[in-house]
Each structure stands twice: as structure tokens, then as C-alpha cells.
Amino acid sequence: MARVSMTVRPTSSTKKKKWTNDTWWALLFIGPTVLGLMTFYIGPAMASFALSFTHWDGLTAPSFAGMDNLIALFTSPIFLRSLLNTLVFMLVAVPASIAIATLIAVLLNQRIKGMIVYRALYFLPVVTMPIAVGMVWKWLYNTEYGLFNYFLGAVGLPQPEWLFNPSIALLSVIAVYVWMTIGNNVILILAGLQNVDTGYYEAAEIDGASKMRQFFSITLPLITPTLFFVMVTGMISSLQVFDLLFVMIGDTTALVGPLRTIVYGVYESGFMFSQMGYASAQAFVLFLLILGITILQFAGQKKWVHYDS
Template sequence: MKVVTEKQKGNLQLKVSKYEKKEVFWAYLLIAPTFLGLMAFYMLPALSSFYLSFTDWNGLTAPVFNGVANFVELFSNAEYKRTVINTIVFTFVSVPLMIILATLIATLLNQKVRGMAIYRTLFFLPVVTMPIAVGMVWRWLYNSQYGLINYVLSIVGIEGPAWLLDSKFALFSIILASIWMGMGQSIIILLAGLQGIPESLYEAADLDGANAFRKFMNVSLPLLTPSLFFVLVISLIGSLQVFDLVFIMIGENSVILNATRTVVYGIYEQGFVLSNMGYASAQALLLFIIILLITIVQFILQKKWVHYE
């Protein structure tokens, strides 16, 4: 029987210690580019924005500290209140519709049908399409004179409205385009959740005589709640930050802008059009707080409806 001396133990520990230090060194070296990128493009701008929200700054001269004056102006500004209402309407209409449609489509795409991979790809394509391209295509579809939507409606004898030039339809037109553009991501996430459900549960439901609707309600939906929760969180965060489609489909000087201006569009307008960086930073900080609070509430409430087993 080989006896390990204290000296050999010490040498072994020294080798392990050197190996661990080497591993730690390479680990930090490999994550350094990502860490530095996050610091340079996320953390430092966020901290700068937090400071600037308490200043009056036009982007050229030195910032002048003005306390909470920007926030007082925010809460008394009727235009800002309108942007908040538009954002809330956009969020509470687009998110439920998108999740319902994504769940139904993911369930259909989970069937074992020939050529299903092609359908899955087609539904995901809008996600990887540039928002500017999506916005331009939907602007053409919504055109009141030669757009495809109004042309189809005219075939059945319906006179289509001026979708993007009428305050009654403009915001909902953007909502439909947003759902079409972002639904593919939710479909893929929900589809992955459906495919993770054990087949034995469906077989047991068949033995109990459950039809397709019962299997969906009693098997698929409860076990899909973790995926639904994730989709809900990212969808709410994304919808509260909507900007690109409003900017592309409505434009800066449109008379309909007041009916479609969102919080992030207001931040862009104040900061980069009117050069009111301090006021824009205050809006950004308030939006961050709202998103943070909503996310915290979601994580608290998920204990009541999300099933992880």
C-alpha cells in the first residue's frame, strides 16, 4: 500500500492551486470583452443618464444641476401623460393578443406534419427582419390609396380607412405590425416548452378519454406556464420600449404623432431633436423604474400561476 507523505500532499495541493489560478485567469480573460462591452455601452451610459436626469443639459454646454425640476415638469406635462397613455394602450393590447396567437400557433406547429420545419421558419422570419424593412412594408400595406389591405377590402365592397392618417386607427395599425414582427420569437419559446412536455402525460390523458381541447387545457397549458411567464416578461419589457415602428411608420412631422407617440419616442424627441438631454434622461429613468416595478410584481405573482413541476 502506497503511503502519501505530507510533502507529496503539499506538492499536490500546490499543483491544484496553480491549476485553479490558471483556470480563473483564463475565465476572466475570456469574459473580459463582454464585461468591458457591458460596462462601456450599458452600465456607464445608465449611470450617466441617472446623473443627467437631475440636470439641465443641452448636450453641448456643461450640465447644470437642477434637482427634481425635470421630474416635476414631467408630472405636470400633458404631452408626457399622453405618451404614457399611448404606451399603456399599446402594451395592454399587443401583449395579450400576441401571447394568445403565439400559443395557438405554437400548438399547431407542434404537430407531426410533413414540412413543419418550413412553417416554423416562415413564422420566425419576421423576427430576424430589420424593423425599418418591416415598417416600410407595413406602410405600403396600410396606404389608403394603393395599399394591399384597402385593395382587398375594396374587392368585398368595404372602403378602407386611412390607417396611418386617422388617429382612430393609427396606434392599432402599429400594434398589428408589432405583433406580426415579434410573434415569431414567442412562438419558438412556447414551441420549445411544448416539446419539453413528456409524451406519457398525453398518453395518460388519452386513456382517460380526454379530447384535444381537454389535453391542451389540463396538460399542455399548465406545463407551459414557465414558458408563458418568460414570454410575458420579455414582451412587456419590449412593448414598454417600443420606438422603431412608430418612428418609421408615422414619422416625425405627422399630425397623427400625438396619437401614437410612445414614451421612448418622447425620450428620443426630447434628447436628440430638441437637445433637452436632462429632461430626456428623467423620462428614461422613470421608464426604468416602471419596468423594474412591473417585473418585480410579475415575479411575485408568478408563484400563484406558474407550475414548474
């Protein structure tokens, strides 16, 4: 006697109930994150955008100002100098950090005794607070009793004013920023290096390719996705530099010149002079700058980033 098997398919109401339960669970898990983003990021960003078109001292009711704040920004030599300093900081610090981190990551990718210790040492600056880093390097750069000038004086070399000489002040802070960010970049690039298939190197050695040729023809192209990620995040971070620079300088008069950045202008206008509308306009310009540079990076990645399919 033949047996007839029957498959019970769920009805539309069952599917709808299951979908609804999954949705509620998804909302439960992502709810805190979405709430945090709305409260501390998206909401304040929208409020700042609205305030950029007003005159507001933080106490009285804001008054509509139209484009006055933006016009004042781009006719202000101080803001234009801040914009230039911020761009120079990004264009020097990010490539230097990535280049040095790539070299260190390649060295740390070798099989050497005690390599775990070396990796931990390079990562230590990442877990150190920028305030502490700034205080230590401020002492190292001190003109009178700093460690750098002590050694330079011991060998008869000039002892520069690292943080107050306009020609080298920005580069001095950039050097600290590079030192502080190298560890994070090393870890990310090292992870990219360890994902490269060793078969490529074996084939290259059979063909007689040198180590240098293997690096530029195999290693570098295959870690370009990692380098792209490091570059995007690094540029966003460098454009927002403030705490390190503020701690190292201390004297706000020095920030008006060669070390002033856009974020410092936001702090000064908003919290020192109570010009919240003007400060919000600077923050809005910084947002557009970051957005524009990020879009350009994503648009240009197709020309140099190679994804291993």
C-alpha cells in the same frame, strides 16, 4: 509483506495556484462581455441617471436642476399621454402575441408533412429588420394605394386611414408589432411543447380526456415557465418600441397624439430639441417602469407558473 499506499494531497499553495489560474482564465473569457456591458449599457445608464437632474443642451456644461425635470414630466399632458400609449401598447400587444403564438406553436407541434417549411416561414419576420417591416406595412396601410384599402374598396367596404385615424392608429401599429414578434414566440413556445412528457397525454387518453381538456389541464400548465419567459421579455421589448412606429408614421406631428410613446419622447427631447436632461429624465422613468413591472411579474409567477420538478 504488506504494501503501504500513500496518497499525496496537494498543499495549500498548490490549491491556491490552481484557483488563481482558473480565475485568470475565467476573467479572460468574461472580460470582453463585462467590458461591453460597462461601456455600452451600465456606464451610459448611470450617466443618464445623473443627467436627469440637470439642464444640459449637449454642448455647454450641465447645470444642476434638482427635481425640475421630473416635476415637468408629470405635469406635462404630452408625457402623460406618451405614458398611457406605452402602457396600452404593452397590455394589448404582448397578450395578443403570446396567445396567437401559442395557438400556432400547438399546430406546428403536430406531425404534418412539410412542417419544417412552415416553421421557417413563421420565423422569417424575426430576422427581418424593423425598418424594412415598417416600410412594407406603411405601404399596405396607405389610404390611397395601399393593398388593404384596395381590397376593401373592391368589395365596397369603407377604406379607413389606418395610421392617421386616432381611434385605430395605435391598434394598427400594434397589429404589425404582433405580426413581427409572433415568430420568436412561436419558436420558444414550441421548444416548451416538445419538452412535455408524452406520458401525460397517454394517461389522459386512457381516462377519456378530450384534446381541449388535455390542452388546458396538461399542455398549458406545463409550458407556463416558457410563457413566463416570453411574457417578461415581450413586455420589456414592447415598452421600448420606437423604430417600427417611427418608420411607419414619418410625420412627427402624428406622434404627438395617439401614437406617441415614451421612447419617442426621449428621442424628440434629446436629439431634436437638445434637452438632454429632460430626455434623460424620461429614460429614467421608463427604466423604473420596466423595473417595476418586471418585479411584479417575478413576484406573481408563483401563483401561476408550474415548474416540473
